[in-house]
Amino acid sequence: MMWFLLCTLVLITMVSASSKPHIILIVADDLGWNDVSMNGANQIPTPNIDALAFSGVLLRRHYVLPTCTPSRTALLTGLYPIRTGMQGYPLKAGEPRGLPLDVPLLPQRLKELGYTTRLVGKWHLGCMKSKYTPTQRGFDSHFGYLNGYIGYFDHCVEQKLENRTQVFYGHDFWRDLEPAWEEDCKYATSVFTEEAQRIIRDHDKATPLFLYVAHLAVHAGIYNRMEVPSEEQARNRFSYITDPQRQLYAEMVKTLDDSVGDIITSLKESAMLNNSIIVFLSDNGGMTEGLHANKGSNWPYRGIKFTLFEGGVHGVAAVWSPLLKDRRRVMSQLMHITDWFPTLYHAAGGDPTMLWGLDGVDQWEQLLADKGNSSRQEMLLNIDEHQNNSAYIYDHWKLVQGSYEGGEFEKFLGDSGRDDSYPTYSAINVVQAASRLGLDYELNEATVLRLRNEMAVNCTMREDTLGTPPCADYCLFDLRTDPCETRNVADNNPDVVQMLQARLRYFNEQLVPQLNKPVDNRSDPANFNNTWMPWLDNV
Ligand SMILES: *[C@@H]1O[C@H](CO)[C@@H](O)[C@H](O)[C@H]1NC(C)=O
Ligand SMILES: *[C@@H]1O[C@H](CO)[C@@H](O)[C@H](O)[C@H]1NC(C)=O
Ligand SMILES: *[C@@H]1O[C@H](CO)[C@@H](O)[C@H](O)[C@H]1NC(C)=O
Ligand SMILES: *[C@@H]1O[C@H](CO)[C@@H](O)[C@H](O)[C@H]1NC(C)=O
Ligand SMILES: *[C@@H]1O[C@H](CO)[C@@H](O)[C@H](O)[C@H]1NC(C)=O
Ligand SMILES: *[C@@H]1O[C@H](CO)[C@@H](O)[C@H](O)[C@H]1NC(C)=O
Ligand SMILES: *[C@@H]1O[C@H](CO)[C@@H](O)[C@H](O)[C@H]1NC(C)=O
Numbered sequence: 001m002m003w004f005l006l007c008t009l010v011l012i013t014m015v016s017a018s019s020k021p022h023i024i025l026i027v028a029d030d031l032g033w034n035d036v037s038m039n040g041a042n043q044i045p046t047p048n049i050d051a052l053a054f055s056g057v058l059l060r061r062h063y064v065l066p067t068c069t070p071s072r073t074a075l076l077t078g079l080y081p082i083r084t085g086m087q088g089y090p091l092k093a094g095e096p097r098g099l100p101l102d103v104p105l106l107p108q109r110l111k112e113l114g115y116t117t118r119l120v121g122k123w124h125l126g127c128m129k130s131k132y133t134p135t136q137r138g139f140d141s142h143f144g145y146l147n148g149y150i151g152y153f154d155h156c157v158e159q160k161l162e163n164r165t166q167v168f169y170g171h172d173f174w175r176d177l178e179p180a181w182e183e184d185c186k187y188a189t190s191v192f193t194e195e196a197q198r199i200i201r202d203h204d205k206a207t208p209l210f211l212y213v214a215h216l217a218v219h220a221g222i223y224n225r226m227e228v229p230s231e232e233q234a235r236n237r238f239s240y241i242t243d244p245q246r247q248l249y250a251e252m253v254k255t256l257d258d259s260v261g262d263i264i265t266s267l268k269e270s271a272m273l274n275n276s277i278i279v280f281l282s283d284n285g286g287m288t289e290g291l292h293a294n295k296g297s298n299w300p301y302r303g304i305k306f307t308l309f310e311g312g313v314h315g316v317a318a319v320w321s322p323l324l325k326d327r328r329r330v331m332s333q334l335m336h337i338t339d340w341f342p343t344l345y346h347a348a349g350g351d352p353t354m355l356w357g358l359d360g361v362d363q364w365e366q367l368l369a370d371k372g373n374s375s376r377q378e379m380l381l382n383i384d385e386h387q388n389n390s391a392y393i394y395d396h397w398k399l400v401q402g403s404y405e406g407g408e409f410e411k412f413l414g415d416s417g418r419d420d421s422y423p424t425y426s427a428i429n430v431v432q433a434a435s436r437l438g439l440d441y442e443l444n445e446a447t448v449l450r451l452r453n454e455m456a457v458n459c460t461m462r463e464d465t466l467g468t469p470p471c472a473d474y475c476l477f478d479l480r481t482d483p484c485e486t487r488n489v490a491d492n493n494p495d496v497v498q499m500l501q502a503r504l505r506y507f508n509e510q511l512v513p514q515l516n517k518p519v520d521n522r523s524d525p526a527n528f529n530n531t532w533m534p535w536l537d538n539v
Contacts, residue, residue, distance in 0.1 A: 155184060
């Protein structure tokens with residue numbers, strides 16, 4: 001009897017494991033709102049990303065953290081980064097800290113549900129000791145880099161030491177914890193794409209796959225260079241863009257778009273696409289100016305990466321799956337990057353109510369079909385107690401307190417991507433891509449244009465609001481009537497301000513002080529055959 005029960009149990013587990021959807025999570029780095037053509041600009045055509053979005057669900061109010069480490073923390077923990085001390089400045093190479101080890105990560109949870117878990121690309125959640133690295137945090141394998149960025153060709157990163165002129169420089173490219181020298185000098189976006197394709201091709205179809213592709217694209221490369229496979233090709237293709245740096249950026253975006261197409265093609269060829277969930281998102285806004293500027297654009301949103309204005313935190317996002325019953329639509333309900341943890345856990349057959357204590361909200365039902373009401377009423381955008389800034393959204397109200405670096409990056413900085421001389425938007429290319437990739441054989445041009453129009457952000461930007469001063473104290477915005485944060489309406493709504501401030505105080509009381517530390521000079525790659533190794537394993 002016991003034996004029979006056991007067999008049945010094993011059988012049930014096996015059947016349900018093999019029918020669980022494959023989850024492909026593609027994250028772009030520093031990609032701006034206005035840098036994909038699905039959001040309304042004709043400047044950089046992204047037919048593959050658009051095809052995915054228009055034949056799936058476009059997320060019109062998807063929020064992220066304003067920089068890499070906090071955003072990736074939120075994505076993989078389902079927690080606001082203030083819970084783990086990860087809310088501050090992104091991890092520097094050689095900085096002796098990491099995402100606390102007692103927090104379970106999404107890949108660990110998916111492994112419990114029978115998934116094979118793979119990371120290709122960027123980690124950026126700590127590597128001072130091996131136990132902080134991906135393969136000891138729930139990933140069966142990692143191929144990529146551990147720090148915030150690398151050169152697209154040399155796969156190296158440099159780090160300045162605080163208060164010193166000294167610079168550390170070394171190779172940061174790994175297959176699990178072995179240096180991956182053999183891939184040297186190949187363009188990173190292509191290397192990661194090929195690895196993702198190889199993983200898909202070789203995958204044992206009997207087990208569900210969680211593949212997290214965390215691209216280097218479209219972060220600036222080493223020495224803030226905009227590195228592309230061929231500069232000449234970039235100049236020719238995007239000759240109509242006047243800013244020469246943005247021409248190169250556009251080519252990086254194009255290569256990213258090709259990657260998305262190639263990954264989907266591999267899923268189709270491996271007969272996995274019809275049981276896949278593909279999520280595409282950017283970790284934060286584009287970095288139009290400043291350190292590691294990539295000339296990305298968040299237009300018409302105000303601000304860039306690092307800021308809590310929409311340009312920094314209102315991210316590009318879309319999801320596609322044949323499991324979604326109501327596709328080819330725009331979802332306008334609030335969604336936060338922490339929501340993917342319970343949402344994907346649910347999609348993978350887990351019971352999200354067992355994941356107590358998360359800040360993320362399960363949005364799976366909402367993605368399957370429009371539920372009308374929002375699953376989420378509010379969200380903390382972040383509290384950075386070193387910058388003294390914070391922001392919080394309740395429904396259509398947004399409170400921003402303090403500013404980032406005196407507000408220099410809180411203006412309207414990005415390229416509008418609108419010019420009559422640009423090529424017209426090719427909805428037919430998108431329709432053809434959707435069909436070629438096997439995403440949707442019935443998408444038509446009219447639907448593409450209708451949804452694209454729904455995604456357009458309509459702002460009344462008067463000249464006199466463009467230089468809006470920073471919110472050194474605080475600002476209240478009504479995002480419903482003013483999505484571009486041009487009018488501070490705090491004075492007219494003191495009760496709303498009070499309520500939102502009370503919520504910020506509530507979150508502030510729970511804040512774990514940020515763990516940021518100066519770069520540890522023991523990490524110097526010169527000590528480790530010129531690699532950025534975990535340097536404290538034997539200390
Ligand atoms: C760098 O200098 C600042 C200001 O002088 C000081 O507060 C900080 O502790 C220094 N950092 C290190 C790592 O010495
Ligand atoms: C997906 O397609 C493959 C090959 O055509 C087929 O064997 C499989 O049953 C399909 N899966 C789903 C969930 O439709
Ligand atoms: C939607 O929200 C309103 C107001 O909060 C509530 O009265 C209503 O019951 C909700 N409807 C659903 C379907 O949840
Ligand atoms: C933040 O506030 C503290 C205390 O008021 C102050 O010491 C610090 O200089 C402020 N930091 C910034 C970046 O404004
Ligand atoms: C933006 O404006 C266009 C043109 O007036 C309109 O069709 C579209 O619905 C508007 N979008 C939103 C989200 O309000
Ligand atoms: C490394 O940093 C420590 C302080 O953090 C300092 O005492 C030491 O002199 C530094 N070593 C070198 C070689 O710079
Ligand atoms: C040291 O680095 C070089 C590449 O610069 C590599 O060829 C060599 O195998 C490495 N040595 C060890 C012991 O890992």
